[in-house]
Amino acid sequence: MSKEETFKLLSDAVVSCKKDAVLAAVEKAKSEGIEPAEIIEKGLASGMNSVGIMFERGKLFLPHVMMAAGAMEAGVKLLEADMPKDAAKKKLAVIVNGTVEGDVHDIGKSIVSTMLQSSGFEVHDLGRDVPLQDFIDKVKETGASMVGMSALMTTTLPGQREVIEMLKEQGLRDKVKVMVGGAPATQTWADKIGADCYAENASEAVARAKELLL
Amino acid sequence: MGVGDPMGMPITHIMTSGMSGIRAAGDLVARMEMSKSMRVGDAKNYVAKKLGVSTLDLSDEYVMRELREELGIGVITSVAGAPKGIAAKMNIEKLLDIKINCCEKFRQKIR
Amino acid sequence: MGDGKRVYLTKEQILTDLRDGMADAVDLGDIPELSGDELDKLMDIITMPSRMVGVEAGMEVPVTHDIGTIRLDGDQGNSGVGIPSSRLVGCMVHERAFGADTMELGHIDYSFKPVKPVIAQEMQTMEVCQQNMIIPLLYGAMPNMGLYYTPDGPFENPGDLMKAFKIQEAQESMEHAAKHLTRDIVWIMQRMMASGADGVNFDTVGAAGDGDMYASLHAIEALRKQYPDMYIEAGMAGELMLGLHGEMAYDGTVLAGLWPHQQAPLVAKAGANIFGPVVNTNTSKSFAWNLGRAVTFVKAAVKASPIPCHVNMGMGVGGIPMLETPTIDAVSRASKAMVEIANVDGI
Numbered sequence: 001m002s003k004e005e006t007f008k009l010l011s012d013a014v015v016s017c018k019k020d021a022v023l024a025a026v027e028k029a030k031s032e033g034i035e036p037a038e039i040i041e042k043g044l045a046s047g048m049n050s051v052g053i054m055f056e057r058g059k060l061f062l063p064h065v066m067m068a069a070g071a072m073e074a075g076v077k078l079l080e081a082d083m084p085k086d087a088a089k090k091k092l093a094v095i096v097n098g099t100v101e102g103d104v105h106d107i108g109k110s111i112v113s114t115m116l117q118s119s120g121f122e123v124h125d126l127g128r129d130v131p132l133q134d135f136i137d138k139v140k141e142t143g144a145s146m147v148g149m150s151a152l153m154t155t156t157l158p159g160q161r162e163v164i165e166m167l168k169e170q171g172l173r174d175k176v177k178v179m180v181g182g183a184p185a186t187q188t189w190a191d192k193i194g195a196d197c198y199a200e201n202a203s204e205a206v207a208r209a210k211e212l213l214l
Numbered sequence: 215m216g217v218g219d220p221m222g223m224p225i226t227h228i229m230t231s232g233m234s235g236i237r238a239a240g241d242l243v244a245r246m247e248m249s250k251s252m253r254v255g256d257a258k259n260y261v262a263k264k265l266g267v268s269t270l271d272l273s274d275e276y277v278m279r280e281l282r283e284e285l286g287i288g289v290i291t292s293v294a295g296a297p298k299g300i301a302a303k304m305n306i307e308k309l310l311d312i313k314i315n316c317c318e319k320f321r322q323k324i325r
Numbered sequence: 326m327g328d329g330k331r332v333y334l335t336k337e338q339i340l341t342d343l344r345d346g347m348a349d350a351v352d353l354g355d356i357p358e359l360s361g362d363e364l365d366k367l368m369d370i371i372t373m374p375s376r377m378v379g380v381e382a383g384m385e386v387p388v389t390h391d392i393g394t395i396r397l398d399g400d401q402g403n404s405g406v407g408i409p410s411s412r413l414v415g416c417m418v419h420e421r422a423f424g425a426d427t428m429e430l431g432h433i434d435y436s437f438k439p440v441k442p443v444i445a446q447e448m449q450t451m452e453v454c455q456q457n458m459i460i461p462l463l464y465g466a467m468p469n470m471g472l473y474y475t476p477d478g479p480f481e482n483p484g485d486l487m488k489a490f491k492i493q494e495a496q497e498s499m500e501h502a503a504k505h506l507t508r509d510i511v512w513i514m515q516r517m518m519a520s521g522a523d524g525v526n527f528d529t530v531g532a533a534g535d536g537d538m539y540a541s542l543h544a545i546e547a548l549r550k551q552y553p554d555m556y557i558e559a560g561m562a563g564e565l566m567l568g569l570h571g572e573m574a575y576d577g578t579v580l581a582g583l584w585p586h587q588q589a590p591l592v593a594k595a596g597a598n599i600f601g602p603v604v605n606t607n608t609s610k611s612f613a614w615n616l617g618r619a620v621t622f623v624k625a626a627v628k629a630s631p632i633p634c635h636v637n638m639g640m641g642v643g644g645i646p647m648l649e650t651p652t653i654d655a656v657s658r659a660s661k662a663m664v665e666i667a668n669v670d671g672i
Contacts, residue, residue: 057353058353058565058566058568058581058582058584059582060568061535061567061568061569061570061571061581061582062487062567062568062569062571063487063492063495063496063568063569063570063571063572064568064571066487066490066492067492069490070490104477105471106471106474106482106484107471107484107532107533107534107569110482110484110485110487110488111484111567111569113484113488114484114487114488117488123488125488153402154401154402154404154649155400155401155402156402183641183647184647184649186327186328186608186609186647187328187608187609188328188330189328198609200607200608200609215388215389215390215391215637215638215639215672216391216392216528216560216637216638216639216640216642217391217392217396217403217404217639217640217649218396218404218639218640218645218649218650218651218656219396219404219406219649219650219651220396220397220406220423221653222650222651222652222653222656223396223404223638223639223640223651223656224388224390224396224419224423224425225423226377226651226653226656226657226660227388227638227656227660227672228388228423228424228425229377229379229657230377230378230379230380230656230657230660230661231379231380231384231385231386231388231660231661231663231664231672232385232386232387232388232424232425232426232672233385233386233387233388233426234385234424234426235420235423235424235425235426235460236420236421236424236459236460237424240385240387240388240424240425240426240460241387241426241427241459241460241461243387243426244387244389244426244427244460244461244671245461247387247598247599247633247670247671248427248461248523248524248556248558248598248599249554249556249598250598251593251598251599251631251632251633252633253633253670254386254387254633254669254670254671257633257670269383270382270383272385273382273383273385287459288459290421290424298457298459299455299456299457299458299459300455300456302459303459306459312554313554314523315518315521315522315523315524315554315555316455316456316521316522316523319519319520319521320521
């Protein structure tokens with residue numbers, strides 16, 4: 001089997017969302033002498049990208065995304081022994097995510113958190129109706145490089161701007177990227193309040209986070 | 215239709231596409247869509263036949279203003295003595311050959 | 326633009342955006358393209374120089390309403406304009422000042438669950454409104470299954486469970502919540518029907534994913550069985566049914582991943598009279614792109630639906646920009662296009 005065929009086998013195994021299939025594909029790749037980093041990047045991660053695209057197109061759903069992410073994690077674990085210490089556990093970046101104070105909408109924000117997590121980011125989901133200072137505190141605590149803020153109401157949207165101002169006041173603005181989203185948020189709003197990006201949906205949130213952080 | 219300020223959303227839609235309710239025959243066509251799951255064309259044909267007018271007349275204020283008053287099915291302006299509320303809806307029941315829930319409840323309460 | 330901002334495009338740019346928007350719908354929904362004539366007509370509608378446009382005489386359709394009277398007495402969160410007024414006044418203003426074809430009564434929170442503790446108030450208000458009004462008056466609310474999860478409700482939040490890889494537990498939580506939601510909707514509507522309501526408007530079905538739609542369809546089925554003549558309208562929350570559970574099915578069809586033309590037959594099968602398809606507006610794309618896309622999706626839904634379709638045309642749906650003071654030129658054009666090209670039975 002050529003390397004390309006093995007990478008496809010790995011990718012398809014992740015898309016199938018089945019842990020057993022992923023583990024078998026990883027074993028096969030190892031037996032062919034492919035480097036662990038290549039197995040992850042060109043096989044497993046490529047499969048997760050496909051899962052993200054299929055999620056966006058309504059062909060796969062959140063439980064499938066989580067199952068695929070779980071299967072990939074099991075595959076990565078199998079490679080840990082052959083990799084430099086901690087390399088396998090290394091996350092892409094740390095992101096703090098939440099719905100701003102006064103807004104109890106949770107579902108869309110949770111989908112974004114799940115998709116970011118499945119894509120390899122370390123996500124600290126603060127939940128909904130989050131006091132604005134909590135975003136700042138969590139950034140300090142985790143050393144996050146991005147803050148994601150959701151708001152589903154025009155009345156709570158200004159909370160996103162306030163957090164940006166608070167980041168500036170506390171000297172953190174240059175250290176973290178800010179992503180905003182939620183039904184009433186737009187690119188114009190993001191530009192107006194000085195956010196680094198706006199994402200229309202969960203798949204776009206992952207793409208924007210990768211553009212800004214990797 | 216959903217949210218948006220009254221002028222920007224409902225009023226704009228009604229001005230662009232609506233049948234304008236009891237100003238003409240919009241409520242009657244809506245009742246046939248909702249009570250019998252009729253598509254808009256069928257609902258208009260049904261109502262027009264019952265009223266003895268053309269389907270074009272169903273959105274014609276000139277035709278419907280007088281007809282509604284004659285039939286006692288409610289008019290947009292507050293005509294003293296004309297049937298309103300449940301009285302008008304009881305006349306709509308007879309006209310369209312349908313049952314309206316609140317009229318049924320009203321009848322059940324009369325001893 | 327999809328966010329309401331005015332931009333200037335050439336005819337060629339508009340046509341390109343119309344075609345691209347249409348192609349996106351065709352690709353995602355696996356549905357037919359608009360014909361050349363229909364694209365020409367869309368182009369004509371968009372480029373008409375007048376601020377407002379109108380449907381051709383004889384093509385008018387009935388309009389139905391979501392959010393009750395909140396747009397009058399509510400706050401900015403619902404695009405309300407804060408006019409202190411009773412709900413009876415609000416309903417009658419819609420009937421007699423706005424020329425509405427139908428109306429609905431709803432309470433300020435506008436979700437089914439919080440109606441339970443104030444049911445007597447809702448019944449009393451419905452009775453008073455029915456005594457004074459002529460147009461069909463439904464009771465409207467959102468299924469909003471999110472209210473059944475912690476911290477608002479008794480069941481563990483599936484979002485949290487999912488993030489902890491507790492997938493089966495998350496699915497079970499959604500199944501429990503769906504059962505309670507169905508039960509609550511039926512209980513509430515039994516009382517509203519006893520108070521003379523013409524029927525019910527389910528607004529934003531599926532907002533909490535496929536479990537939300539599952540619960541709503543079962544509520545529709547139960548209500549139809551008990552009230553053969555009840556008016557039942559079911560409007561969706563989004564164009565794609567989000568598969569938060571992923572495996573819930575109604576009448577043998579998995580709900581996750583359904584597009585408007587696939588949702589319509591199921592809503593009809595459950596027993597609704599009116600289906601409200603939704604197509605979301607992309608705020609970063611032009612009005613032409615969004616309208617081309619929305620009309621393509623809705624036309625397919627109207628064709629597939631065995632019951633009348635009242636397309637959702639609010640802020641950020643149906644090609645309408647996402648702006649709480651919607652731009653009248655865009656709203657009017659989207660409205661005309663849905664009637665004349667997508668052939669909707671109402672708005």
